[in-house]
Amino acid sequence: MSLDEFFVTGDPLILASQIAIGLTMVGLIALITYLKRWKWLWNEWFTTVDHKKIGIMYILAGVLMFFRGGVDGLLMKAQTSRPGLDLLDAQHYDEIFTTHGVIMILFMAMPLLIGIMNVVIPLQIGARDVAFPKLNAFSFWIFFAGAMLFNLSFVIGGSPDAGWTSYFPLAGKEFTPGVGNNYYAISLQIAGIGTLATGINFVVTIIKMRAPGMSWMKLPIFVWTTFITSIIIVAAFPILTIALLYMTLDRLFGTHFFTVAAGGDPMLWLNLFWLWGHPEVYIVVLPAFGMFSEVIATFARKNLYGYKSMVYAVAGIAFLSMLVWVHHFYTMGNSAAVNSIFSLTTMMIAIPTGVKIFNWLFTLRKGRIEFSTSMLWALAFIPCFTIGGVTGVMLAMAAADYQYHNTMFLVAHFHYVLIPGVVFAVFAGLYYWWPKMFGFKLNEKIGKWHFWLFVIGFNMTFMPMFFVGLDGMSRRMYTYAESTGWGAWLGFSAVGSLVMAAGFAALCYNIYWSFRYASRNVGNDPWNARSLEWATASPAPHYNFAVVPEVENLDDFWYKKKKGTLGLKKSDLKPVHMPSNSWTPIVLAGAFGLVGFFLVFEWIPLAIIAAVGIVVGLVANTFDYDDGYHIPVDELEEEEREWRGDLQ
Amino acid sequence: MTSHTTTPLEYKTEQSQMNILGFWVFLGAEIVLFSTLFASYFVLEHNTAGGPAGQDIFILKDVLIETFILLTSSFTSGLAIHSMRNHDKKGVLIWMIITLLLGAGFLYMEINEFIHYVHEGATIQTSGFTAAFFTLLGTHGAHVTFGIIWISLLLVQLVRRGITEKTSSKLFISSLYWHFLDVVWIFIFTFVYLKGMVM
Numbered sequence: 001m002s003l004d005e006f007f008v009t010g011d012p013l014i015l016a017s018q019i020a021i022g023l024t025m026v027g028l029i030a031l032i033t034y035l036k037r038w039k040w041l042w043n044e045w046f047t048t049v050d051h052k053k054i055g056i057m058y059i060l061a062g063v064l065m066f067f068r069g070g071v072d073g074l075l076m077k078a079q080t081s082r083p084g085l086d087l088l089d090a091q092h093y094d095e096i097f098t099t100h101g102v103i104m105i106l107f108m109a110m111p112l113l114i115g116i117m118n119v120v121i122p123l124q125i126g127a128r129d130v131a132f133p134k135l136n137a138f139s140f141w142i143f144f145a146g147a148m149l150f151n152l153s154f155v156i157g158g159s160p161d162a163g164w165t166s167y168f169p170l171a172g173k174e175f176t177p178g179v180g181n182n183y184y185a186i187s188l189q190i191a192g193i194g195t196l197a198t199g200i201n202f203v204v205t206i207i208k209m210r211a212p213g214m215s216w217m218k219l220p221i222f223v224w225t226t227f228i229t230s231i232i233i234v235a236a237f238p239i240l241t242i243a244l245l246y247m248t249l250d251r252l253f254g255t256h257f258f259t260v261a262a263g264g265d266p267m268l269w270l271n272l273f274w275l276w277g278h279p280e281v282y283i284v285v286l287p288a289f290g291m292f293s294e295v296i297a298t299f300a301r302k303n304l305y306g307y308k309s310m311v312y313a314v315a316g317i318a319f320l321s322m323l324v325w326v327h328h329f330y331t332m333g334n335s336a337a338v339n340s341i342f343s344l345t346t347m348m349i350a351i352p353t354g355v356k357i358f359n360w361l362f363t364l365r366k367g368r369i370e371f372s373t374s375m376l377w378a379l380a381f382i383p384c385f386t387i388g389g390v391t392g393v394m395l396a397m398a399a400a401d402y403q404y405h406n407t408m409f410l411v412a413h414f415h416y417v418l419i420p421g422v423v424f425a426v427f428a429g430l431y432y433w434w435p436k437m438f439g440f441k442l443n444e445k446i447g448k449w450h451f452w453l454f455v456i457g458f459n460m461t462f463m464p465m466f467f468v469g470l471d472g473m474s475r476r477m478y479t480y481a482e483s484t485g486w487g488a489w490l491g492f493s494a495v496g497s498l499v500m501a502a503g504f505a506a507l508c509y510n511i512y513w514s515f516r517y518a519s520r521n522v523g524n525d526p527w528n529a530r531s532l533e534w535a536t537a538s539p540a541p542h543y544n545f546a547v548v549p550e551v552e553n554l555d556d557f558w559y560k561k562k563k564g565t566l567g568l569k570k571s572d573l574k575p576v577h578m579p580s581n582s583w584t585p586i587v588l589a590g591a592f593g594l595v596g597f598f599l600v601f602e603w604i605p606l607a608i609i610a611a612v613g614i615v616v617g618l619v620a621n622t623f624d625y626d627d628g629y630h631i632p633v634d635e636l637e638e639e640e641r642e643w644r645g646d647l648q
Numbered sequence: 649m650t651s652h653t654t655t656p657l658e659y660k661t662e663q664s665q666m667n668i669l670g671f672w673v674f675l676g677a678e679i680v681l682f683s684t685l686f687a688s689y690f691v692l693e694h695n696t697a698g699g700p701a702g703q704d705i706f707i708l709k710d711v712l713i714e715t716f717i718l719l720t721s722s723f724t725s726g727l728a729i730h731s732m733r734n735h736d737k738k739g740v741l742i743w744m745i746i747t748l749l750l751g752a753g754f755l756y757m758e759i760n761e762f763i764h765y766v767h768e769g770a771t772i773q774t775s776g777f778t779a780a781f782f783t784l785l786g787t788h789g790a791h792v793t794f795g796i797i798w799i800s801l802l803l804v805q806l807v808r809r810g811i812t813e814k815t816s817s818k819l820f821i822s823s824l825y826w827h828f829l830d831v832v833w834i835f836i837f838t839f840v841y842l843k844g845m846v847m
Contacts, residue, residue, distance in 0.1 A: 131666045196677055204670045208662075234673060238681035242688070245783070255772050255779035256697070257688070263695030263776030268688060275684075622801050625814065 049133035058115030072100035081494035093478035101164025123533035126211025141589030146191025153183035168258035199233030213551035225290030243272035274325035288425030299375035300367025313352035373447035377428035388416030409469025454503025460496025588617035664817035695776035702844025721750035
């Protein structure tokens with residue numbers, strides 16, 4: 001393979017990015033070296049096992065990927081803004097919609113949600129950390145390795161271009177030669193390991209590490225949604241593992257799982273992909289529902305209406321999510337009976353979802369609503385998401401779907417579900433829990449700019465796509481003729497995407513501004529909130545709680561705050577056990593990334609050599625008997641006095 | 649568990665309890681993983697594309713011996729855990745080494761079986777059937793290989809440290825894993841080999 005094939009060349013856009021990436025890397029390395037921060041980075045971040053720091057790293061990675069996926073989206077919008085443009089050619093457009101989909105779902109939505117879960121869940125259940133802190137660090141680093149490998153495709157070897165669903169036979173070697181789709185199969189496999197580990201970690205954390213007295217029906221709703229999401233992860237991700245394994249074997253080793261020529265079955269890919277892919281929708285949307293519930297209850301100054309029905313609704317959605325996957329391919333020749341059954345199960349999901357919408361509305365009813373930025377996101381979510389839900393029911397009707405399928409109508413529908421359902425939630429969560437992570441609030445005024453620009457831009461971008469879709473515009477079309485009459489709609493949509501991008505820029509500016517200028521004096525409970533994470537300092541100390549709290553009620557913190565029984569007795573302090581930092585997670589994940597890279601290029605001997613690194617890491621890990629360390633009482637006392645003033 | 653009034657050693661610390669629960673959840677994921685492999689196998693098992701089918705190549709005698717070896721190894725790993733609870737380090741070592749030898753014997757036979765299939769003209773690239781067959785069997789075999797290496801490393805730790813709260817929970821978890829592989833094998837034996845030879 002010549003150097004010319006190895007690096008992607010010949011496209012000025014990609015050349016510019018290569019130069020930009022190179023310069024950024026050199027600049028970052030130079031800057032860190034100049035500031036002498038390597039040791040600090042290694043000790044405080046790269047080897048950390050603290051769930052809060054891991055969460056922050058997830059969020060950082062998610063925001064970076066949001067930027068990458070967002071630029072992909074803007075390029076698509078630019079290309080379709082006028083009929084007959086040739087800003088991007090068909091091949092480049094294929095690559096961009098593929099990477100946009102993969103990055104937004106798996107490398108933007110997932111890490112942002114898992115990041116917030118990581119920061120908040122142990123605090124909300126009154127725990128010192130997750131059940132397996134080192135595994136948690138490994139989850140992050142291996143997700144990161146997968147994400148970076150996927151992004152590398154852009155400049156080295158070529159991007160995947162068979163759509164984010166990578167249907168066979170298109171995704172096979174015959175129709176998609178080159179390494180692009182190898183990147184897809186292998187980087188998703190690597191990142192998926194991390195997600196599965198996170199799922200297991202949170203299931204055990206929530207079962208075993210709840211504070212004394214916190215029975216199942218006293219759990220904050222975000223903990224419930226995280227718990228059920230984790231169960232879906234454990235039930236769904238192994239299916240993706242196997243599907244990707246088959247894809248890798250077909251592409252790299254010439255097997256025939258999905259190629260008809262020697263008895264393979266392309267429908268097997270579709271079924272496996274969506275058996276994972278549909279629950280994945282709920283993996284990203286359920287934690288978001290939990291976050292909205294917390295935010296709405298806090299800023300309406302009321303307890304969540306219908307708490308129990310909310311829990312049952314989440315569980316019901318999780319169950320149904322595994323039974324609907326065929327609605328992604330109604331038109332691929334199933335019998336009428338099969339389509340009818342899946343049509344029915346799909347529409348049934350609207351019932352528990354409706355329950356949740358009504359619960360949020362009833363929570364707002366007669367509440368003393370405070371229109372903070374995070375509350376605004378939650379309020380905007382309800383109507384926008386309802387549009388997504390109603391169009392979803394339209395698509396769920398198998399007969400009608402023969403008309404809509406693979407059109408822009410569908411694309412508009414799932415953006416109306418995923419952007420309000422996930423992105424709005426992440427924004428609400430970031431504004432809400434930012435003080436708990438960093439000890440200061442994000443600026444509310446810039447936050448409102450962020451909100452209005454993003455929400456207006458979002459509706460401008462995706463609403464027109466319903467109409468061009470109903471008018472017959474199929475998805476993934478890189479250009480169209482003027483006679484279709486779509487030019488005005490899509491031009492408006494492209495302007496909307498710029499407004500939305502301005503909203504994102506406002507968020508970035510807000511983060512910058514608040515880091516520099518925001519007041520550091522926000523106290524431990526800046527929103528007058530209800531759940532346990534606000535019972536400790538902001539930012540939360542590395543040991544979370546000096547004394548593990550005892551829980552008596554749902555919204556226990558709220559009741560204790562009203563009764564004034566929140567103080568800390570000096571005599572209750574005992575040494576706190578903490579896990580030690582570890583280098584194995586980052587090194588092990590690095591080895592996985594290296595093996596993945598060699599596999600992408602089908603350099604099998606090199607991959608085997610690099611795999612020795614994985615073995616060494618695993619062996620080192622099993623011989624590691626580090627039991628952590630204890631924080632002495634006087635250190636706890638000093639840190640607690642700093643924010644409490646005095647102890648009882 | 650009326651005969652045991654005290655908690656077993658492997659459950660003594662909170663972290664051990666969490667590790668064991670975590671491993672059960674992991675086994676849940678493994679069940680989904682193998683179910684997917686089985687489901688794909690059932691979809692593809694008749695797609696032989698002119699290549700050999702199951703009844704052309706399977707040899708019942710060899711598979712029966714493999715089954716016998718693996719089931720016995722599950723029993724001996726159980727005896728090892730029993731010795732562990734009696735604080736009998738030597739017993740653990742003896743029974744676990746027998747378990748590992750049986751596991752290695754199983755692998756040896758399975759590799760021979762694969763070589764035989766390849767000679768019969770059934771490679772992983774031959775058909776949809778062989779792809780699904782070798783991947784299902786190969787995934788199970790890779791799990792057994794991983795288990796042998798893992799348990800060997802645990803035995804080194806046992807020799808060095810003795811039966812402690814930590815080594816015992818590690819060993820207990822590895823025995824859960826080993827039993828799980830056995831259960832998967834019973835499904836392979838029934839739904840791949842027996843079914844393949846009858847139908």
